[in-house]
Amino acid sequence: MSSIELTFREGWGRAVATLTRVLGDLTLAEDAVQDAFTIALERWPRDGPPDHPSAWIIATARNRAIDRLRRERTFARKAELLARLEALPTEEEDVSSIPDDRLALVFTCCHPALAAEGRVALTLREVAGLTTTEIAHAFLVSEPAMAQRLVRAKRKIRAAGIPFRVPPDHLLPERMQSVLAVLYLVFNEGYSASGGAEHVRADLCEEAIRLAKLLALLMPDEPEALGLLALMLLQDGRREARRGPNGELVLLDDQDRARWNQARIAEGTLVLERALSRRAAGPYQLQAAIAALHSQAPRPDDTDWAQIAALYGELARRQASPVVELNRAVAVAMADGPAAGLALLDGIELDGYHLLHAARADLLRRLERTEEAAAEYRATLRLEMNAAERAALERRLSQLA
């Protein structure tokens, strides 16, 4: 990405948010900011970038929006919108006094009434300023399909009357969940997805982290926003060690910990401490705490499994799910021995989930119930899983013989 694109992208969300507030329409706002971008591409290489890019973008987008509106012969609220646009300050010092409407933009893009895939695409386009092409590549979807997704989401906002605002207090907790979920989905698409080029996935993780930082900045009193950011930083710290030379997945136990990004891990740990100091634990903070314990162990054997088990217990209390119970059982097995873990596993309803059966096989092996272990490994290998997991299981099975 050129430095112009980079600089512009940093001011994109702020400009789209302000123009949406003034125009009452996301599409009009985006068009105006896109127009400003076209001008930046022409002018900045020639004249050099402006001293205050954000101010320049808002002022230019405002002028372009005025131009567009004036050319519209019939437009219901033309006079009103022109007046509002003309009232927007254009002097640099005054532009910085324009309230930051990005939080309203985030909540609007992540509104639960929008299709899940639409929320993700819209957040990346409007808040982060990614192009439709970039988003399409990131999600391995054709450009026309991604463009359709965005059009559909914007049309729904307008047609269904989704308000442009930060939700009132009584709705904030549930709407926060939606925002955090969207951001985490973006991160996971980069972190866990198996398709697509490595650099595209890395960029997606970076974008998610950037968005999470923005959210933490805009909602400094929200510990779960900090928790999500911490979780992303801590997981991202391990990202490079997760891929082998051929791009294959490397399991946590087998990762070269020297390849972990210690700066990222340190940053994530710091953010987590800030979150926890608020004394309002939540699911993302708990997941971040678990990730921190993994990331702080110099070797797999140094992992504090007892603490991890306790944290999964806390998580299960708030967010009961079979997957959380499974992770808890695995941690308990590491901390208190395989028998304890197996007892927990047998209470989980997750038939056909390969990680459950793999865990069960592993515990039976450690209890030296060899016949049962072998049978369980074989049954597990019949299920869907990625290549690294399959190789690890086949190795275990052959070791039993």
Place this chain on the structure above:
Amino acid sequence: MQYLAMIYGDTTQWESLSAEEREEVYATYNAFSEGAQKAGVLVDGAELDSTSTATTVRVRDNETLVTDGPYAELKEALGGYFVLECDSIDAACEWAAKIPGATQGAIEVRPIHVDPSANGGGAS
């Protein structure tokens, strides 16, 4: 007695029409409305926006679940309705057959509930 005539049709077809073609369809609906009004049969009516603008709300275990889309995905979606005042369901069906949408999709005619114990239940 009152009946709800629900208009089901293929909305993708509607979306592919040009502005002029839509005006033609609206003209046929206006003609129907005028006729029903004159006969003292028309009580109310509304055109609904497409299902891509729908939002479904459910409450389960004290949690509000808001999802994009209609309550069920049908090949032919509900596109609008009329409320008709007729002597019988058969009479209501005769009027329903005159609704332009009857020739493309289908009209479901359902009696509006009247509470036997209350004096005049139904539409409020």
Place this chain on the structure above:
Amino acid sequence: MKYAALLTNDADAVAAWEQMTPGEAQAARAVEVPKWEALYGELGPSGMLGFSVELDSPTTAKTVRVRDGETTVTDGPFAETKEQIGGVMVLECEDLDTAIGIAVKIPVALTASVELRPIVGS
């Protein structure tokens, strides 16, 4: 904004209602009525409630089609879906969040669904 709130009932619940004797049905309704009265009591003064109807069971429906000038009337609803429309309420309010705030108070939201569809030309 104007929305048509489409209230549904679960098909199994409807079938259960159909099995009841008039006495049982009356008693079951008596339990539901206060919930609706509470809803109307709150909504009425707000001015946000427009036209509102409850429909008879889907078994009382007839479906009308006209093809090549021929009218066919069949017994039953248009679609045999797991949820069936049982009522319609027109809501006039500021935005979708306000409409959602009303929808969650409609009794069927707890047992089935409320679909909020914008009304065209509002």
